[in-house]
Amino acid sequence: MIDAEHHAIAALESLGHLGDAEGRNIYDEALNRALDPLRTCPAVEVICAMCAFGRRLAYMAIDKHAAYVAATQDRAKPRARLGGMSDLASPPPSPVQGFAGWIQLADGGATSVRLVDRPANNAGYPLRLKFICRDCGAETITTNTRRLRLILAAYRDGVSTIRL
Numbered sequence: 327m328i329d330a331e332h333h334a335i336a337a338l339e340s341l342g343h344l345g346d347a348e349g350r351n352i353y354d355e356a357l358n359r360a361l362d363p364l365r366t367c368p369a370v371e372v373i374c375a376m377c378a379f380g381r382r383l384a385y386m387a388i389d390k391h392a393a394y395v396a397a398t399q400d401r402a403k404p405r406a407r408l409g410g411m412s413d414l415a416s417p418p419p420s421p422v423q424g425f426a427g428w429i430q431l432a433d434g435g436a437t438s439v440r441l442v443d444r445p446a447n448n449a450g451y452p453l454r455l456k457f458i459c460r461d462c463g464a465e466t467i468t469t470n471t472r473r474l475r476l477i478l479a480a481y482r483d484g485v486s487t488i489r490l
């Protein structure tokens with residue numbers, strides 16, 4: 327197991343220096359270098375903070391190439407989970423190629439994770455994501471910066487679940 331705590335603290339510091347992880351900052355060299363050791367950490371479960379029983383909203387993982395945090399309602403099948411983005415659900419095979427599987431799922435409008443920005447505006451990275459609770463209906467729009475801070479704090483603290 328890698329020393330996720332140490333790497334997460336370093337990445338949070340790098341993000342602090344940069345200010346945010348929006349726009350071109352998602353390609354920032356120092357931040358991405360700091361994130362590299364964390365890209366295969368297990369996806370983190372996101373729980374609705376509004377529900378008494380804490381309904382699951384999504385799983386989140388750090389992108390393979392950018393300082394960006396993706397999300398899907400469900401996880402991949404157990405044998406497909408190798409950490410990071412591989413832990414997130416994929417759509418059924420489609421003749422339409424292009425966007426990443428998790429973006430196709432969010433764009434389909436049938437899961438708890440939705441796109442706020444069109445992916446084409448950000449070179450394939452829709453920066454804001456909306457989470458919709460299937461129990462209480464709460465809708466939360468997150469910036470990429472917020473998701474990155476949350477997932478890094480989870481890796482720093484050694485927890486597999488975060489509340490939103």
Ligand SMILES: [Zn+2]
Binds near residue numbers: 461
């Ligand atoms: Zn809820």
